[in-house]
Amino acid sequence: AQKITQTQPGMFVQEKEAVTLDCTYDTSDPSYGLFWYKQPSSGEMIFLIYQGSYDQQNATEGRYSLNFQKARKSANLVISASQLGDSAMYFCAMMWGFQKLVFGTGTRLLVSP
Amino acid sequence: DVKVTQSSRYLVKRTGEKVFLECVQDMDHENMFWYRQDPGLGLRLIYFSYDVKMKEKGDIPEGYSVSREKKERFSLILESASTNQTSMYLCASSRVDGTKNIQYFGAGTRLSVL
Numbered sequence: 001a002q003k004i005t006q007t008q009p010g011m012f013v014q015e016k017e018a019v020t021l022d023c024t025y026d027t028s029d030p031s032y033g034l035f036w037y038k039q040p041s042s043g044e045m046i047f048l049i050y051q052g053s054y055d056q057q058n059a060t061e062g063r064y065s066l067n068f069q070k071a072r073k074s075a076n077l078v079i080s081a082s083q084l085g086d087s088a089m090y091f092c093a094m095m096w097g098f099q100k101l102v103f104g105t106g107t108r109l110l111v112s113p
Numbered sequence: 114d115v116k117v118t119q120s121s122r123y124l125v126k127r128t129g130e131k132v133f134l135e136c137v138q139d140m141d142h143e144n145m146f147w148y149r150q151d152p153g154l155g156l157r158l159i160y161f162s163y164d165v166k167m168k169e170k171g172d173i174p175e176g177y178s179v180s181r182e183k184k185e186r187f188s189l190i191l192e193s194a195s196t197n198q199t200s201m202y203l204c205a206s207s208r209v210d211g212t213k214n215i216q217y218f219g220a221g222t223r224l225s226v227l
Contacts, residue, residue, distance in 0.1 A: 033214065043122075045156075045203055045218035052212050091156070099144060099163070099207075101216055103156040 002027045002096050006104035013082045014112055020067070021077040021107045023092030033095040034075040036066065039106070040088045048090075051075060082111045116140070117219035119204050124224045132191040134222050136204030145187035146205040146216060147171075147179065156203065162187055194226045 003026040013019040025034065036048040051059045051066045059066040067076040079086055092104040120135035138145065146161040148171075158171030160179040168179050176198060180188045187206075191198055201223050205216040 033212070035215070037218075043201060043203075043221035043223070045205075045221070047215055047217055050213060050215055054212070095214060099146075099161060099214065101146075101158070105153070105155050 002029070002032075002094060002100070002102050004092050004094050004102055004104035006092055006107050008107045009105075010108045010110070012110050012112065015084060016081050018078060018080045019082055019109065021079070021090050021092075021109065023075045023077065023104060025073050025075060025092075025094050027073075027094065027096055029096045031096075034066065034068070035093040035095065035101070036064070036075075036077045037091045037093060037103075038086075038088045039091065045091070049077070079109075084111050084113065087111045117204055117206050117217055119202075119219040119222050121222050122220060124222060126191075126194050126224065126226050128195060128226060130191075130194045130226075132194045132224070132226075134189040134191075134202055134204075134224070136187045136189070136206075136219055137185050138187075138206035138217075139185065140206065140208070140217075141184065142206035142208040142217075143184070144207045144209075144214075144216075145181065146207075147177075147187065147189045148203045148205065149173070150201040150203055150221075159189065196226050198224065199226045200224060 005024045032053045034051045038046045049061045065078045089106045091106045095101045116139045147159045148156045162181040178190045204219045207216040
């Protein structure tokens with residue numbers, strides 16, 4: 001069965017520092033996609049970054065990068081130069097088969113001044 | 114930018130009421146989804162639709178139905194609301210683009226059933 005694991009319930013970082021949020025996944029399907037979403041306290045789920053299982057390079061989107069290690073089945077999110085507005089819940093998710101998106105339990109990130 | 118709009122941010126309903134949650138997207142996406150989000154359980158898929166008038170059950174369809182009469186609109190219906198349906202409901206839409214299939218979410222509806 002497909003599964004996403006986020007082992008860090010909470011993370012703290014100071015403004016302007018980089019932070020890594022961990023995500024491991026389990027699937028036997030060779031074709032899948034990995035996603036990270038941000039959910040502020042307002043509730044909206046905001047798409048951040050996508051990595052396909054066949055992509056050769058790690059995905060980057062502005063201050064977000066995805067450290068994809070296929071053999072280890074990990075897809076960690078790296079946020080560079082943290083900002084106060086980055087404080088939120090972060091969810092790792094995997095899509096397999098047709099349309100099925102399974103989410104991890106999330107990591108709460110707090111950025112302090 | 115993709116815009117997924119959910120009609121209500123907060124709803125309070127009574128047990129036994131019929132409840133309609135509406136979702137509209139403006140990007141001509143074929144696929145639309147309804148999830149519920151509960152603490153400790155994460156997001157769980159209730160129903161999804163890949164075309165007008167088409168629907169597929171997700172992981173937790175019991176107690177819910179859906180309607181998609183127009184491409185841009187996907188409604189979630191609680192036929193007879195119960196207290197265990199108190200939750201955050203999130204709508205999403207997507208379109209397959211090559212190997213990518215990114216789901217974009219609305220702001221969510223926090224439903225309380227009393």
